[in-house]
Amino acid sequence: MATPNRLSPASQAANKVFTRVDLDGHALPPSPAPSSPLSGRKRYALATELVYTESKDQYGASSIPIYQSATFKQTSSNGGGEYDYTRSGNPTRTHLERHLAKIMNATRALAVSSGMGALDVITRLLKPGDEVVTGDDLYGGTNRLLTYLKNNQGVVVHHVDTTNAECVREVISEKTAMVLLETPTNPLMKIVDIPTIARAAHEANSKALVVVDNTMLSPMLLNPLDIGADIVYESGTKYLSGHHDIMAGVIACNDPELGDKMYFTINATGCGLSPNDSFLLMRGVKTLAIRMEKQQANAQRIAEFLESHGFRVRYPGLKSHPQYDLHWSMARGAGAVLSFETGDIALSERIVEATRLWGISVSFGCVNSLISMPCRMSHASIDAKTRQERQMPEDIIRLCVGIEDADDLIDDLSRALVQAGAVTLTLDGFNANNVVADDAPPSA
Ligand SMILES: Cc1ncc(COP(=O)(O)O)c(C=O)c1O
Numbered sequence: 308m309a310t311p312n313r314l315s316p317a318s319q320a321a322n323k324v325f326t327r328v329d330l331d332g333h334a335l336p337p338s339p340a341p342s343s344p345l346s347g348r349k350r351y352a353l354a355t356e357l358v359y360t361e362s363k364d365q366y367g368a369s370s371i372p373i374y375q376s377a378t379f380k381q382t383s384s385n386g387g388g389e390y391d392y393t394r395s396g397n398p399t400r401t402h403l404e405r406h407l408a409k410i411m412n413a414t415r416a417l418a419v420s421s422g423m424g425a426l427d428v429i430t431r432l433l434k435p436g437d438e439v440v441t442g443d444d445l446y447g448g449t450n451r452l453l454t455y456l457k458n459n460q461g462v463v464v465h466h467v468d469t470t471n472a473e474c475v476r477e478v479i480s481e482k483t484a485m486v487l488l489e490t491p492t493n494p495l496m497k498i499v500d501i502p503t504i505a506r507a508a509h510e511a512n513s514k515a516l517v518v519v520d521n522t523m524l525s526p527m528l529l530n531p532l533d534i535g536a537d538i539v540y541e542s543g544t545k546y547l548s549g550h551h552d553i554m555a556g557v558i559a560c561n562d563p564e565l566g567d568k569m570y571f572t573i574n575a576t577g578c579g580l581s582p583n584d585s586f587l588l589m590r591g592v593k594t595l596a597i598r599m600e601k602q603q604a605n606a607q608r609i610a611e612f613l614e615s616h617g618f619r620v621r622y623p624g625l626k627s628h629p630q631y632d633l634h635w636s637m638a639r640g641a642g643a644v645l646s647f648e649t650g651d652i653a654l655s656e657r658i659v660e661a662t663r664l665w666g667i668s669v670s671f672g673c674v675n676s677l678i679s680m681p682c683r684m685s686h687a688s689i690d691a692k693t694r695q696e697r698q699m700p701e702d703i704i705r706l707c708v709g710i711e712d713a714d715d716l717i718d719d720l721s722r723a724l725v726q727a728g729a730v731t732l733t734l735d736g737f738n739a740n741n742v743v744a745d746d747a748p749p750s751a
């Protein structure tokens with residue numbers, strides 16, 4: 308990372324009205340929001356905090372205006388205004404970031420142009436020779452970026468089974484600069500013990516950064532910063548926005564220095580979230596609680612439906628999930644993504660293609676329900692050999708459950724299962740034709 312500029316006396320004078328400046332000498336808006344409970348006011352329940360904002364808008368606008376402006380006029384030749392250029396800061400984005408800091412239990416939040424953009428900002432904290440410890444069941448794009456860093460930037464990346472804290476301990480050392488975790492993993496829905504791994508990482512190297520990708524759960528269901536993480540990030544494209552109409556990424560932390568370093572990268576590279584997308588993300592966040600509640604209730608019903616008909620279902624809301632207790636020791640809900648296996652790749656393809664209500668699409672967290680085959684779609688950037696080594700079943704079907712009527716979703720899925728030949732009809736209903744053992748490979 309480039310050495311930060313020192314402030315010239317002129318900039319110091321120009322910025323004297325601001326209490327904090329960034330690594331480049333720009334004034335930093337106070338974070339979190341003045342409406343934050345960290346400023347001493349009563350903390351409401353999360354569903355309330357998601358919608359509650361205090362705006363100082365000159366006309367009392369109830370919703371943050373979109374400051375669709377690249378530049379901001381200054382009142383003096385020294386500059387020094389709170390905003391000068393949207394790459395460096397924009398009032399709509401700042402409003403969103405303050406709100407995010409509040410709901411992510413952080414003192415600083417940053418909004419960028421995608422979830423991968425967020426991980427790019429975070430991994431720029433690394434330098435050649437640094438070691439990263441991460442999972443062997445990761446989102447495909449995360450795996451791709453880490454592979455790039457390994458091949459081109461001299462970063463050493465260890466992929467281990469992060470669902471087994473012992474496997475993580477074995478590779479953690481004083482050289483570990485970052486531990487990058489996802490829970491539940493995408494798409495195998497495996498659970499990672501954040502507090503135990505964070506403790507092990509910090510014991511080995513007090514400067515090691517524990518980073519958690521919280522995309523699958525959102526701040527509605529988990530606050531990784533409260534249980535040992537140093538940085539949390541998520542794809543705002545998913546639950547936070549909820550409608551698949553924007554790409555966004557959010558990052559949050561409690562260490563001001565870390566926050567400033569990441570802000571430096573955002574300003575230096577220009578990946579801050581646009582004013583219009585900041586507005587849309589802010590609007591989406593307000594309905595997070597009600598969407599997540601409905602999506603989760605639907606997901607639970609669908610997981611139980613599939614399991615009761617003999618499918619092997621991976622969902623932390625099911626008691627049969629091998630890490631059910633661990634998940635619920637950290638999280639407030641199971642989320643709305645689940646996966647199941649059929650034992651046969653062609654059969655899975657027929658099921659996916661036979662659904663009508665379920666859109667064949669990557670991504671999750673949207674109000675609409677989606678169905679996909681991760682090995683062909685979201686995780687196709689992980690090569691087939693690596694997928695096999697990581698025991699990712701090629702026949703796995705991922706369901707990302709939306710807010711539709713649960714009976715309609717179940718009816719559509721039932722029809723698709725019958726049409727695809729995945730089940731045998733009996734007088735009592737139907738049952739999966741193939742019972743998938745825990746470690747059985749799917750037939751091609
Ligand atoms: C778990 C997870 N993390 C990060 C990302 C990256 O987010 P984005 O698509 O917004 O770049 C995704 C999906 O794309 C994801 O599923």
Ligand SMILES: N[C@@H](CCSC[C@H](N)C(=O)O)C(=O)O
Nearest residue numbers: 446448669670671684685688
């Ligand atoms: N073609 C895209 C695939 C995006 S996958 C989006 C999402 N994270 C998911 O899991 O569905 C790419 O190459 O990144």
